[in-house]
Amino acid sequence: MTESARPPKAPPHGFQPVSAMDYLPADQLRQLQLQRLQTMVRRAYERQVLFRDRMSGRGLTPHDLRTLGDLAQLPFTIKTDLRDTYPFGLFASSMSDVVRLHASSGTTGKPIVVAYTREDVQVWAEVMQRTFAACGVHAGDIVQNAYGYGLFTGGLGAHYGAEALGATVIPISGGNTDRQIMVMKDFGVTVICCTPSYFVHMIERAGQLGVDMHQLPIRAGLFGAEPWTEQMRHHIQQTSGVCAYDIYGLSEIIGPGVGSECTAQAGLHIFEDHFYPEIIDPETGQSLEEGEEGELVLTTLSKWAMPMIRYRTRDITRVIPEPCPCGRTVRRIERIGRRSDDMFIIRGVNVFPSQVEAALLAVEGTLPHYQIVLTREHGLDQMEVQLEVTPQLFSDRVGALEEVRRKLAHSLENTLGIHVKVQLAEPQSIERSAGKAKRVIDKRDATP
Numbered sequence: 001m002t003e004s005a006r007p008p009k010a011p012p013h014g015f016q017p018v019s020a021m022d023y024l025p026a027d028q029l030r031q032l033q034l035q036r037l038q039t040m041v042r043r044a045y046e047r048q049v050l051f052r053d054r055m056s057g058r059g060l061t062p063h064d065l066r067t068l069g070d071l072a073q074l075p076f077t078i079k080t081d082l083r084d085t086y087p088f089g090l091f092a093s094s095m096s097d098v099v100r101l102h103a104s105s106g107t108t109g110k111p112i113v114v115a116y117t118r119e120d121v122q123v124w125a126e127v128m129q130r131t132f133a134a135c136g137v138h139a140g141d142i143v144q145n146a147y148g149y150g151l152f153t154g155g156l157g158a159h160y161g162a163e164a165l166g167a168t169v170i171p172i173s174g175g176n177t178d179r180q181i182m183v184m185k186d187f188g189v190t191v192i193c194c195t196p197s198y199f200v201h202m203i204e205r206a207g208q209l210g211v212d213m214h215q216l217p218i219r220a221g222l223f224g225a226e227p228w229t230e231q232m233r234h235h236i237q238q239t240s241g242v243c244a245y246d247i248y249g250l251s252e253i254i255g256p257g258v259g260s261e262c263t264a265q266a267g268l269h270i271f272e273d274h275f276y277p278e279i280i281d282p283e284t285g286q287s288l289e290e291g292e293e294g295e296l297v298l299t300t301l302s303k304w305a306m307p308m309i310r311y312r313t314r315d316i317t318r319v320i321p322e323p324c325p326c327g328r329t330v331r332r333i334e335r336i337g338r339r340s341d342d343m344f345i346i347r348g349v350n351v352f353p354s355q356v357e358a359a360l361l362a363v364e365g366t367l368p369h370y371q372i373v374l375t376r377e378h379g380l381d382q383m384e385v386q387l388e389v390t391p392q393l394f395s396d397r398v399g400a401l402e403e404v405r406r407k408l409a410h411s412l413e414n415t416l417g418i419h420v421k422v423q424l425a426e427p428q429s430i431e432r433s434a435g436k437a438k439r440v441i442d443k444r445d446a447t448p
């Protein structure tokens with residue numbers, strides 16, 4: 001990558017914890033989790049027909065949950081359960097107690113609908129406040145919230161958390177990039193919230209408008225809603241001077257605010273007093289030992305309107321058993337680079353878009369704007385990666401471009417173990433998104 005050598009701006013000093021819950025001794029935390037878990041399982045059993053039927057099918061009642069370890073016997077909840085009970089089938093509160101609905105758009109068919117009581121909205125604000133605090137944000141910061149406002153949980157989730165912290169929120173939502181840059185500059189924005197791919201686009205557009213983010217007060221970015229890589233973090237920090245933090249959440253559980261990196265940037269703390277994490281083998285469903293990699297399963301410990309017991313996230317990660325240098329006692333998970341939903345299989349090989357991203361950004365002169373196009377030729381799957389390169393490289397002699405193309409093909413083949421076609425694209429030629437980037441275009445069904 002062609003990048004400025006300037007280091008990112010340092011996080012602020014004098015950090016004040018906003019919640020003692022982040023620092024609770026482990027035994028107290030486990031006790032609190034068990035109490036809350038028992039309450040939650042009782043509530044789900046009494047009010048969610050689907051959950052009660054599955055418990056009964058296994059001969060279980062809430063009384064069988066005596067320890068946290070007993071949770072492993074309980075049935076899973078999966079995404080299709082939310083679709084099958086559309087729209088309100090998993091609500092555990094009557095509508096008169098529900099103060100908010102959100103929905104996540106599926107790529108096909110009906111969305112999933114999630115509900116919040118007044119208490120749930122307060123918990124959501126609290127965990128997002130703790131998220132901002134973990135990323136070194138404090139009262140007095142000016143937060144540009146470019147997550148989408150609306151049915152998507154990103155916008156309002158970040159909004160309430162930043163306000164609870166006492167920061168100034170600019171509810172700009174996604175899109176209109178030129179206006180984003182103008183506001184960032186004119187309002188003295190110090191913190192940005194959006195998808196990492198959209199921020200990369202903002203950096204690039206700022207450059208075209210003659211705005212150097214290194215010269216602006218903006219210092220931190222809370223990036224989530226799509227998987228991204230360490231290479232992407234490096235790119236963002238080098239090209240903007242903004243410390244890039246990974247935040248994690250999903251609508252089914254609460255929205256953003258399930259977990260967050262701290263200023264150590266070494267894994268994401270799960271707000272364990274509200275969300276109980278387990279790691280399972282995605283094939284067998286068996287619980288794995290702490291530290292082993294597998295699928296993250298989350299149980300809500302305080303979600304009133306819609307308890308989720310053992311929700312399978314499809315996100316692949318592991319729990320980091322070692323204590324974090326920041327002093328928080330709530331456990332960390334490794335950044336989620338892979339979602340089993342994002343995985344595609346090509347010629348029998350499992351491929352994750354994040355592996356492609358890491359392989360691409362390891363080569364100098366490349367930009368994090370790429371797309372993976374899958375086609376079928378004569379019955380054989382083909383994978384082509386289209387990637388933008390820096391304007392300097394593109395205007396350079398043909399030999400240099402060919403050299404980069406060869407390096408990329410080599411880097412991809414090394415990482416994935418299969419041959420991949422690489423097409424270098426002109427700067428600005430790959431479509432930008434103001435939300436989640438579309439990385440994979442699968443045309444295989446259209447080309448038998």
Ligand SMILES: [Zn+2]
Pocket residue numbers: 261262263264269324325326327328
């Ligand atoms: Zn930490």
